[in-house]
Amino acid sequence: MISIKKSFVIFLMTLIFSLVLVWFVGEISIPGQAAEEVNAYSIWPENWARPMFEEFEKATGIHVNFIRFSSGEALARVIAEKSNPQVDVLFGGPVETHSAGISEGVFEAYKPPSYDVLESRFKDADGFWVGIADDPLVFMSNAGFLKEKNLNPPSSWNDLLDPAYKDMIQMADARTSGTAVTRIFTILEVFNRDEDKAFEYMKKLRANVQVYTKSGGGGTIPVGLGQAGAGIFFIVDALKTQQEGYDVVVSFPKEGIGTSTEAIALLKGAKNPELGKKLIDWASSPAMQNLFAEYKINFIPAHPDVEIEPSLAAVVKDANIFPIDNVWAGENRKRIVDEWVEKVLP
Amino acid sequence: MPAFLYIFKKKISTNLPKDPAILLSIIVIWFFLLLFILFPLSKIFILTFEKSGHFTLANILEILGKRNHLQAFWNSLLLATLVGLSGTVLGFFFAFTSVRASLSKGWSKFLDSTIILPLISPPFTTAIAMIFSFGRRGLITYNLLGIKTFNVYGLHSVLFAETITFFPIAYLTLKAILSGIDPTVEDMAFSLGSSRGRVFKTITLPLAIPGLANSFLLLFAASLADFATPLILAGSRFPVLPTEAFLQITGLFDIRGGAVLSFILLVPAFSVFVLQRYWVSRKYYVTITGKAGAQTQIKSVTSKTGKFFLTVCILISTLILYFYVLLFYASIVKAFGANYQITLKHYIVVFTEGLKAIKDTLFIATIGMLLGGFYGVIVGYLISKKTFISRPAMEIVSMINYSLPGTIVGIAYLITFNNPPVIITGTAIIIIACYVFRYGATGIRTTMAILQQIDPSIEEASLSLGASAITTFKRITIPLILPGLFSGLGIVFIRSMTAISATIFLISINWTLITVRILEKMTELELGVAAAFSTLVVVIVFIMIIFINLFLRLFRGPGAIDMSNILGG
Numbered sequence: 046m047i048s049i050k051k052s053f054v055i056f057l058m059t060l061i062f063s064l065v066l067v068w069f070v071g072e073i074s075i076p077g078q079a080a081e082e083v084n085a086y087s088i089w090p091e092n093w094a095r096p097m098f099e100e101f102e103k104a105t106g107i108h109v110n111f112i113r114f115s116s117g118e119a120l121a122r123v124i125a126e127k128s129n130p131q132v133d134v135l136f137g138g139p140v141e142t143h144s145a146g147i148s149e150g151v152f153e154a155y156k157p158p159s160y161d162v163l164e165s166r167f168k169d170a171d172g173f174w175v176g177i178a179d180d181p182l183v184f185m186s187n188a189g190f191l192k193e194k195n196l197n198p199p200s201s202w203n204d205l206l207d208p209a210y211k212d213m214i215q216m217a218d219a220r221t222s223g224t225a226v227t228r229i230f231t232i233l234e235v236f237n238r239d240e241d242k243a244f245e246y247m248k249k250l251r252a253n254v255q256v257y258t259k260s261g262g263g264g265t266i267p268v269g270l271g272q273a274g275a276g277i278f279f280i281v282d283a284l285k286t287q288q289e290g291y292d293v294v295v296s297f298p299k300e301g302i303g304t305s306t307e308a309i310a311l312l313k314g315a316k317n318p319e320l321g322k323k324l325i326d327w328a329s330s331p332a333m334q335n336l337f338a339e340y341k342i343n344f345i346p347a348h349p350d351v352e353i354e355p356s357l358a359a360v361v362k363d364a365n366i367f368p369i370d371n372v373w374a375g376e377n378r379k380r381i382v383d384e385w386v387e388k389v390l391p
Numbered sequence: 392m393p394a395f396l397y398i399f400k401k402k403i404s405t406n407l408p409k410d411p412a413i414l415l416s417i418i419v420i421w422f423f424l425l426l427f428i429l430f431p432l433s434k435i436f437i438l439t440f441e442k443s444g445h446f447t448l449a450n451i452l453e454i455l456g457k458r459n460h461l462q463a464f465w466n467s468l469l470l471a472t473l474v475g476l477s478g479t480v481l482g483f484f485f486a487f488t489s490v491r492a493s494l495s496k497g498w499s500k501f502l503d504s505t506i507i508l509p510l511i512s513p514p515f516t517t518a519i520a521m522i523f524s525f526g527r528r529g530l531i532t533y534n535l536l537g538i539k540t541f542n543v544y545g546l547h548s549v550l551f552a553e554t555i556t557f558f559p560i561a562y563l564t565l566k567a568i569l570s571g572i573d574p575t576v577e578d579m580a581f582s583l584g585s586s587r588g589r590v591f592k593t594i595t596l597p598l599a600i601p602g603l604a605n606s607f608l609l610l611f612a613a614s615l616a617d618f619a620t621p622l623i624l625a626g627s628r629f630p631v632l633p634t635e636a637f638l639q640i641t642g643l644f645d646i647r648g649g650a651v652l653s654f655i656l657l658v659p660a661f662s663v664f665v666l667q668r669y670w671v672s673r674k675y676y677v678t679i680t681g682k683a684g685a686q687t688q689i690k691s692v693t694s695k696t697g698k699f700f701l702t703v704c705i706l707i708s709t710l711i712l713y714f715y716v717l718l719f720y721a722s723i724v725k726a727f728g729a730n731y732q733i734t735l736k737h738y739i740v741v742f743t744e745g746l747k748a749i750k751d752t753l754f755i756a757t758i759g760m761l762l763g764g765f766y767g768v769i770v771g772y773l774i775s776k777k778t779f780i781s782r783p784a785m786e787i788v789s790m791i792n793y794s795l796p797g798t799i800v801g802i803a804y805l806i807t808f809n810n811p812p813v814i815i816t817g818t819a820i821i822i823i824a825c826y827v828f829r830y831g832a833t834g835i836r837t838t839m840a841i842l843q844q845i846d847p848s849i850e851e852a853s854l855s856l857g858a859s860a861i862t863t864f865k866r867i868t869i870p871l872i873l874p875g876l877f878s879g880l881g882i883v884f885i886r887s888m889t890a891i892s893a894t895i896f897l898i899s900i901n902w903t904l905i906t907v908r909i910l911e912k913m914t915e916l917e918l919g920v921a922a923a924f925s926t927l928v929v930v931i932v933f934i935m936i937i938f939i940n941l942f943l944r945l946f947r948g949p950g951a952i953d954m955s956n957i958l959g960g
Contacts, residue, residue, distance in 0.1 A: 084900050090915045091744065112900050113911060117642040125646070125809060131817045131900050212542055218627070220642030256544045257627040260914040270728045272526045291729060382643065390627055391459050 083320040084131065085111040086119045088138030088223065089307075090262070093342045100336055101327055107320050115260045116142040116223030123151045123312060130314045133321035136328070139223035139305035141230065143174040144375020146310065153313040155322055159329040159348055166368045167306055167347040174310040175329045178337070178344035181304035181366045182228060185265065185283040188292040190274035198296035199275060202235060202246070210253040213274035215264030217257060218390075219382045223305070224261025228277050229385055230374045231303030234367065240384075247389045257390070269293055279305075284343040284360070297364035304366050307344060412861055417779055420770055424788050426813065427828045431803035432791065435657070438650035438806065454651045463630040464655055467615055470546065470631060471659075474553045474614035475607040481554060481707070482561025482606055483599070488704050489562075490569040491595075492697035498705075505708040508715060509556040511936070513889045513906050513928040514619030515913060517552040519921060520714035521624060523727060530717070544626025552620045555711060557613045561606035568602035569595075587693070608667035615660050616796030618892035623913065632656040633798040633892060640896070646806055653799040664794035715929070722922035737923040745924060748908045753931075755819055755902065756887035759826035763883035766827055767834015768876050772864070774835070775842040776850070792825075793832030797892030800829060805896040817899040825893050830886045834879025841875040874943055881939040885932050 087094040091113050098109035114122060116138040123135060123146060135143070135152075146152055147169070156172040167176030184199045191198060194209045205214065217225035229247070236243040255273055258264050262282035267273040269291030283295050309328050311321050327333055334346035338354040345353055345361070440446055454460050485506065489499055509517060524531045525543045532541045572595065580590045618633040625631060632652055640649035721727040725734050741749070773779075774786050792800050804825055808815045815821040849871075853863040891906040898907050905924055912921040 086900070091911075092915070092917075095744065110900055112898075112903060113915075115914065121641050121643075125805070126816070129809070129814060129816070218638070218642070220638045254627070255542065258914070259622075263914055263916060266916040266918075267526070270526075272529075289726070289729075379643075386459060386643075387457060391462065 081107045081317075081320055083107055083109055083133050083317050083324055085109055085134040085136045085321075085324070086122060086132050087111045087113045087136045088116045088119050088142070089113070089136065093340065094136065096340050097328070097333060097336065100333070101324060104327065104332065105323060107323060109324065111136070115221045116226075117221040120146055124149050127151055127313075130312045130316065133312055133315035133317045134324050135310045135312065136324075137177070137307050137309065139180065139227050140174065140176070140308040140371045141226050141305065141369070141374045141378055142223050143169070143308045143310050144371045145378045147171075147173045148375065151313055152310045153315065153318065155311045155325060157322070157326040157329045159326075162349055163329070163347060164349070166371075169308075174308040175325065176306040176347040177309050177328045177334065178307040178347050179304055180279045180281055180307050180344055181361060181364070182224070182231060182277055182302045183280045183283050183364075184275060184296045184298065184302075185268055185278050185286065186275035186294050186296070187268050187271045187273070188294050189271055191294065194274070198294045200296055200299055202232070202298050202300055204298075205253065205275065206246075206249050208253075210274055212253065212255045214250070214253045215255055215258055215267050215273040215276045216278075217261045217263060218259055219257075219385045221259045222261045222263075224277075224279055224282075225257070226374070226378060226382065227279075227303055227305040227369060229381060230369050233381070234303060234369065235298075235300050240381075244384065244388050247385070251389055266291070280345075280357075280360070281343045284357070285341070288341060288343075295360060297366070299365060301365040301367050303369045305369055306347065306371070413773070413777055413779075416769060417773060417777075417781070417785075420773065420785070421781065423766075423828070424785065427824050428788055428791050431800070431807040434807045435650050435654055435799065435803050438647050439654040450647060450651050451655070454648055454655070459630055460635060460652065460655075463632050463635040463652075466546075466629055467632040467656065468659060470549060470553070470621075471611045471614040473546075473550050474557060475611035477550065477554045478558040478610040478614075479561045479565075479603055479607045481558040482563075482610075483565050483603065484700070485558070485562045485704055485707075486565035486569050487595075488697070488700040489566055491574075492700050494701065498701060502704055502708055505711055506559045506562060508711055508929075510559050511885055511889070511929070511932045512715075513909060513925050514617075514891050515623060515909055515921070516718055516925050516929075517556050517714060518620050518623035519721070519913070519918065519925070520717050521548055521552050523717055523721060523918075524714075542626075544624060544628075546625075546629050548624040549621050549629065549631075552624055553614050553617055555714075556617075556620065557610050560609050560613060564606040564609065565599065565602050568599055572598050605667060608663050612660060612663045612667070612794070615656065615663070616798070616892065618796070618798055618895075619910075622910075633796055636798050636802065637895070640802065640805075646802075649802050650806060653796075653802050656796055657799055660796050660799075661791075661794060664790075668790070668794075718922050719926050722919060722926050724919070727918060727922075737917075737919040740917075740920045741923045741927060745905070745908055745920075748903045748905050749927070751819075751902050752888065752905045755822050755826070755904070756884050758819070759823045759830075759887045760880050760884040762823065763827040763831035764834055764876055764880035766831040767879040767883075768838050768872060770831075771835040771838025771842065771875070772872070775839045789828075789835055790832050792829045797829070797890060797894075800825060801893035801896035804893070816897075817901055819902045822894055822897050822902060822904070825897060826883060826887045826890070829893065830883045830890075831879070833882045833886075834875070837878050837882075838872055838875040841872050877939055877942045881935060884935055888928055888932055888935075 085098075089097075094111060094113065098111060102108050119135060119138060120142050123130070123132070126132075127149070135146070143152070152173040154169075154172040156168075157175060160168055160172065160175060163176060167179070169175070184205070186196075186198055190196075190213065196207070196209055197204075199205055216228065219225035219229055229243075232247060233240065233243045236246065256264075261279060262285075264273055264276040265278055265282050265286040268276050269286045269289070280295070283293070286293050287295065309325050311318065311325060315321050329348065331346075331348050331351045334344075334348050334351040336342075337344055337346060337351075343354075343357050345357065439450055440448070442449055455464070485502065488494070489502060494502075522543055523529060525541060525548070526532070529541075529543065532538045532543075576598075577590050577594055580594055585593070616633065618637065621629070621631045622634045622637070625634065632655060636649045636652035636656065639645045639652055722737050723733055723735070724730065725732045725736070770785070770789050774782060774789075804821055805816070807813075808821055815824070850863055850867055853867050854860070858866065889906065891904075891910065894904055895907055895910070898904055905928055909921045909924045909928075912918070912924065
């Protein structure tokens with residue numbers, strides 16, 4: 046009896062083992078089915094990047110292999126892989142990331158057909174990157190929290206210093222998140238690039254911060270759930286939270302708030318440069334940017350021929366929004382982030 | 392030929408194994424140890440101590456000169472000490488209850504199987520559950536207790552989560568020790584009129600001290616290396632070294648800074664490892680009485696205290712179970728905290744978008760398991776059964792990657808294998824090599840432990856009957872160490888499924904891992920998907936454990952996997 050049981054178990058194990066082996070061998074030996082493939086690091090979250098890439102494949106037959114990183118991580122990777130690039134395109138992410146990449150020499154200049162019609166803030170003068178969307182920062186607060194503390198939605202940078210927000214603000218960590226870098230440069234602009242005053246403000250704000258999150262949108266759901274009271278996010282993340290049904294309020298400071306271009310760039314030494322260029326052509330044209338509304342991606346399109354979705358236009362109508370000087374930001378990014386880590390974070 | 396070379400040559404030749412197969416194996420193993428352990432580690436040393444071609448301490452001083460990093464260093468030591476203490480106390484409490492409180496078999500099985508859960512889970516599981524329970528709108532703090540201002544981020548949370556995750560290590564270590572203390576020794580003291588408190592203070596506790604020290608060091612090391620829990624729960628005011636090193640590299644692209652930080656982490660980690668392995672673990676007391684193991688009514692606790700102890704243990708186990716139920720629940724509702732409608736959508740995401748990560752992980756874990764298992768057996772065999780000149784060195788070197796926090800190993804691989812002579816970034820090989828030379832070490836230790844119990848005369852008999860070394864190995868040694876092989880295989884597989892601290896640096900566009908997807912989904916706040924992925928990993932690991940136990944039972948091997956080797960992360 047026992048020996049039958051034993052040999053049966055052994056047989057079963059061998060069977061499973063060989064099946065797994067066959068599957069693995071198949072997995073390895075069958076190269077990618079799509080004839081044409083392009084590799085990308087996406088800074089956009091998977092939820093938005095995936096449908097865009099699927100639409101791209103529908104339109105061109107080119108499959109996009111991608112992996113998502115926050116902007117700091119993606120930049121670190123492309124710099125580390127400079128001598129042996131693993132991807133062809135860096136897709137999305139605030140343009141400070143791309144500016145910093147230019148000084149590291151990781152990009153190849155390429156001007157897609159849309160280049161000439163784009164506003165100058167949506168393109169690099171040498172063509173190292175082009176804009177695919179515009180993404181202003183906003184204040185987002187939990188409606189219940191505001192009511193409980195009897196507050197109006199914050200309408201000034203100083204409102205966030207109110208002790209009522211103590212330990213209730215979540216925002217991103219500048220070491221990993223482009224949102225955070227844009228936020229810090231915004232504050233610098235608000236204080237007319239007076240770094241002492243700007244850092245003074247950020248240190249004061251620190252007292253109200255519950256946690257600095259790894260990614261830019263990291264605080265949105267906590268604010269939605271009321272685990273945090275408010276935060277500073279890109280509009281695209283804030284409106285997504287609202288669309289998912291969380292009771293949050295979007296507001297803008299009267300002193301103004303920065304906006305960052307979402308950019309795309311071709312990597313130097315890319316293994317599939319022609320396919321990468323096709324992806325850039327497509328992403329910088331109305332072909333992709335017309336799809337934002339359909340997929341509920343609340344970016345403001347960069348291409349002048351694409352209309353802003355009406356409800357999104359209504360949100361930003363009266364807001365005081367100014368572009369970040371990306372050249373200045375790119376040059377100073379490392380120094381400012383280091384200073385932020387040193388002075389504000391602890 | 393110069394004289395010293397001659398001596399050197401002579402010395403080597405007298406110590407060379409006579410069997411060419413053994414000699415060849417030693418050379419091959421050394422080649423791999425050099426390539427995958429010493430070479431990457433040397434890169435960390437070079438980055439730490441070199442500046443424009445000269446030896447310098449400037450890099451270390453520069454990093455430690457930053458307030459944040461210096462604080463991270465002290466925080467890491469503080470956290471590790473606290474986790475070591477609280478985990479050991481909790482582990483001792485559980486072990487004492489389990490051994491001395493006359494538990495029924497059912498209860499002791501319940502405790503055993505529940506508290507093992509955190510050890511075999513992907514990282515973050517406790518952290519996710521903590522945020523669901525104790526966040527600003529957490530189930531326990533807000534809904535149950537109505538506390539509105541509890542801050543879930545900080546030392547207290549990390550301490551709590553790590554204690555819950557790692558105390559089973561202390562429990563397993565101490566249970567073995569406590570059950571080795573013959574209750575008749577305590578009986579003698581009782582019959583001489585000692586009180587229970589006095590017996591505990593003067594007999595039980597002193598006998599357990601080496602075990603307590605051992606478990607403290609194991610927990611200290613586990614906490615020092617833990618990357619996932621502080622990443623989620625530490626918040627911004629409590630930086631620790633592994634997460635700082637990670638952020639330094641991925642966020643600031645400061646590879647040298649990351650290497651220096653991991654070197655700073657290396658110092659306490661390796662000291663603790665050496666202390667644990669070569670000092671404390673050899674200082675066990677054995678109680679020798681005339682009739683060891685005699686049945687005796689255990690009197691060290693009254694049945695009332697026993698019941699009390701059991702209740703406390705059950706409460707803590709229930710808390711752990713609750714965390715897992717919560718995790719599963721979060722994976723099947725639309726949006727935990729906001730919308731509790733049951734849905735399968737997170738699992739659909741897991742099995743569509745996440746399918747590549749699942750396939751990659753299974754593939755890497757399976758290959759890593761096979762290679763790591765055989766590597767463990769071969770090295771373990773060489774170290775315990777053969778004499779050759781480099782044997783002690785081989786034993787130490789083979790343990791290095793295992794004893795170091797994953798962050799260090801990951802960073803070392805990242806900086807080493809992206810440049811000539813060996814470029815393997817972006818391949819599966821780099822992840823597999825990382826697993827094999829890190830977790831294969833547990834296979835080495837299991838194999839050595841088993842081989843130490845085998846009488847060498849069995850092998851000698853085979854050799855003297857004319858069998859070659861290979862035949863002897865095949866016919867005698869392999870069947871004897873088969874249980875060790877299976878345990879080794881299982882441990883490499885389980886840890887390959889759950890590790891993140893090293894491999895987060897090694898994933899690429901071609902090869903990604905479930906654990907990294909979990910982290911990614913958590914930072915994207917797709918907590919439902921993260922929970923679904925975690926549940927999947929727990930299920931896969933459980934199936935694996937059942938398989939291994941089946942195998943072990945088939946070969947009548949001694950017991951199940953040594954769970955104390957399955958540290959998280």
